[in-house]
Amino acid sequence: MSTAPKVVVTSEFDEDQLSLVDILDHVLNRGIVIRGSVVISLAGVDLVYLGLDAILTSFETAVRHLQAQPRR
Amino acid sequence: MEAELKSRVLYFYGVTQSRPEGKLEEPGVGEGKIEAREFEGITCWVSRVAAAEFERDLARNMENLDWLARAGVAHQRAIGAIASQAEILPARFGTIFHNEESLRNHVGGRLRQLKRDFERVKGADEWGVKVFTAKPAAALPQARSGREYLLAKAALLPKTHNSSESQAELSRFAQALERVALASAEGGTISSGQRGLRFQRSLLVKKSDRKKLQSVLARFSRRWAQVRQIECTGPWPPYSFVSHEGGAK
Incomplete structure (x- = not known):
């Protein structure tokens, strides 16, 4: 059983790379936020989520870098 | 234990x-x-x-x-x-x-x-819709000099980037999508870095309206052939349409 969402109208992007970007976009940035019991907090700022923002930025850079590579 | x-x-x-x-x-x-x-x-x-x-x-x-x-x-x-x-x-x-x-x-x-x-x-799925500037279909010709290569590459670059006509087309597309969706949300921040991305939206669409969404996508795909490419992913669980209140920012 395949449970991954499908690309209905594809662009010329590599599909594996594309769905990974889309999956991370969904799971990291959205979805209900319920404070778990593990929140690393400093001065009222949740470090786990603070870290997430930094990761999103670095991931975006990594994706740009990958896309700048010559295509197969 | x-x-x-x-x-x-x-x-x-x-x-x-x-x-x-x-x-x-x-x-x-x-x-x-x-x-x-x-x-x-x-x-x-x-x-x-x-x-x-x-x-x-x-x-x-x-x-x-x-x-x-x-x-x-x-x-x-x-x-x-x-x-x-x-x-x-x-x-x-x-x-x-x-x-x-x-x-x-x-x-x-x-x-x-x-x-x-x-x-x-209830009864709805999330769909992600993106529009990219179409990439040139033709391959770069063999160039004899650096100048010739750059000229050939420039000639292949899409011309319609941010013209008002292009913006108007994208607005028409957005409105057509809004009409078939229960709600819409901003696209994600990670893929916003994708090259050539001109438009990105998440839509909450009733399962019974899936065909209507497909028909909007097909209509604009035909209309934009060679100019823009539409990419639609889904159905996703409704990640973008659940509340975030009470959570960390």
Whole structure:
């Protein structure tokens, strides 16, 4: 059983790379936020989520870098 | 047993209103078995994960793109498997509870909000729609000099970037999408870095209106042939249409 969402109208992007970007976009940035019991907090700022923002930025850079590579 | 439990924490996938009859074969994040916990009329979906990996080292692991990709995909697959059996409010990646009591306290405290979310997404799926500037179909010709190469490359670049005509076309597209959707939301920040991306939107579309969405996409695909490419992913669980109140920013 395949449970991954499908690309209905594809662009010329590599599909594996594309769905990974889309999956991370969904799971990291959205979805209900319920404070778990593990929140690393400093001065009222949740470090786990603070870290997430930094990761999103670095991931975006990594994706740009990958896309700048010559295509197969 | 006690020692083993201490080293495991509960990884949270989301909430459904009912517990489906079907069996769940999909493994969870970290290969653990996905389990249901029912209380106060809702079902929470969790699996046990190693505390060291998801608590102590979480921040460091998330900087490792291989780890993040593996765990992120497992998170979505688990939620997708649950969503194929019951409507789910998906949780954001990396929500961990130390124990069952903590899970009950935190989720139980949000019941009213969760019920409102269930009403909002009832009978609907999320779809992601992106529009890219079409890439040139022709390959670069053999160039005899650097100048010739650059000229040939410039000639292949799409001409319609930010013209007002292009903006008007994209607005028309957005309006056509809004008409078939229950709600729409901004696209994600990670893929906003994709090259040539001109438009990005998440849509909440009733399952019964899926054909209407497809027909809008097909109509604009034909109209934009050679100029823009439309990409649509889905159906996703309604990640973008659940409330974030009370959570960390």
